[in-house]
Amino acid sequence: MKDWICEIREGIEAFLRSVGELTLFFFNIAIYSPRTLVRRPGLVVQQVFNSGAMSMTIILTCGLFVGMVLGLQGFDTLQRFGAEEALGTFATLSLVKELGPVLTALLFSGRAGTALASEIGLMRATDQLAAMEMMAVDPVRRIVIPRFLGGVVAMPFLTAIFNMIAIFGAFLVGVTFMGVDQGAFWSQMHANVTVADVNQGVIKSLVFGIVASLLAVYQGYTSVPTAEGVGRATTRTVVTTAITVLILDYLLTATLIG
Amino acid sequence: MNLGAKEIMKQTRAVEMGAGLFVLLGFGALFFLITQTTGLSNEIGNNGYTINARFENVGDLKIRAPVTISGVTIGRVTSIAYDPERMNAVVEMMIADQYRQLPDDSEAAILTAGLIGGQYIGLTPGGSETWLEQGSQIEFTQSAVVLENLIGKFLSSVGGGN
DSSP, rough: OOHHHHHHHHHHHOOOOOOOOHHHHHHHHHHHHHHHHHHHHHHHHHHHHHHHHGGHHHHHHHHHHHEEEEHHHHHHHHHHOOGOOOOHHHHHHHHHIIIHHHHHHHHHHHIIHHHHHHHHHHHHHHTHHHHHTTTOHHHHHIIIHHHHHEEEEEEEHHHHHHHHHHHHHHHHIIITTTTTOOHHHHHHHHHHOOOHHHHHHHHHHHHHHHHHHHHHHHHHTTSSHHHHHHHHHHHHHHHHHHHHHHHHHHHHHHHOOO | OOOOOHHHHHHHHHHHHHHHHHHHHHHHHHHHHHHHHHHGGGGOOOOOEEEEEESSSSSTOOTTOOOETTTTEEEEEEEEEEETTTEEEHHHHHEEEEOOOTTTOOOOEEEEEETOEEEEEEEEEEEESSSSOOOOOOOOOOOOOHHHHHHHHHHHHHHOOO
């Protein structure tokens, strides 16, 4: 009985400590980020390539099929109300406000987040980070911050690309396969989607970019320096990102809509 | 793997080009979302003049609802307010500049688009030779039809018939 209570207490303590550590880590990154951006832009550009351009394949493929599914499901549901002309509005609003930012963040953490975590984790395991410290090079500034910033920059663009290709996917299925009127598809969309809706998605993608990149570099940086530890850090990256993004998504939606 | 300085330069350039291409594509996608999926492209912006009209009841009219004449959208509702002194609603609307020549005895009515569509303002041109200007008021208005009132009238007329 007593052991049981102790375990719970330790668990809560460990959780609180990791949240605190994460917060401090974030402040540390945030403080040095502008300086890195100005002094070593090359490093950041390289990471934008690694996190952003290298994720294009998964984003384009998934985006296209998510859009096509939305087109199909939306058509099936809307035609029951005789409102299939609203398919453009339906697909665009769901994508721009919700599915685009969230799915991109989840895909990003699977493709780029795990890569970041395992890369930094391996550097830790092979003592490369310690070696840098010996040479008076701060590994946070040299390794962590460029990777964090690369992810932060890449996410909004990835989200926008995802949304664009998904809208074309919905268009393809809705208009080309299912015979929704092309003019109605776009004009209903124009009439009902506002710039505020698009902005809502952009704000979400910015926040998710910060969260997904931060969690990835944090898990890598604090990983246990063994093969098992790196593996666990990679898994934890995906799990914590998914949980945090989905919880934050609700909070953001409530804030932005309310 | 020993890369010469030239090889590394080549690689760096490829990476930078890839990143640049990616960012450009991202900007393009953002631009597409903002201009092509929203109503921004057929917005009248600030190039217009405001007129206002008083209604007994604006019903479900919303800000940004279209203002039409002969079914053509010529402007948007910009504000809806209640005037406690005259006890009616003041609706301001912005009309695009190319529609300067609206007779000042035109009539404004709040209409409903389709069975479940939103409400909009329909203008019916009058016969006057002077035009509506910035800040002028439409004298002849017709309030929104409230379904409950309509049903009430119908019921009382049926009851009266008996």
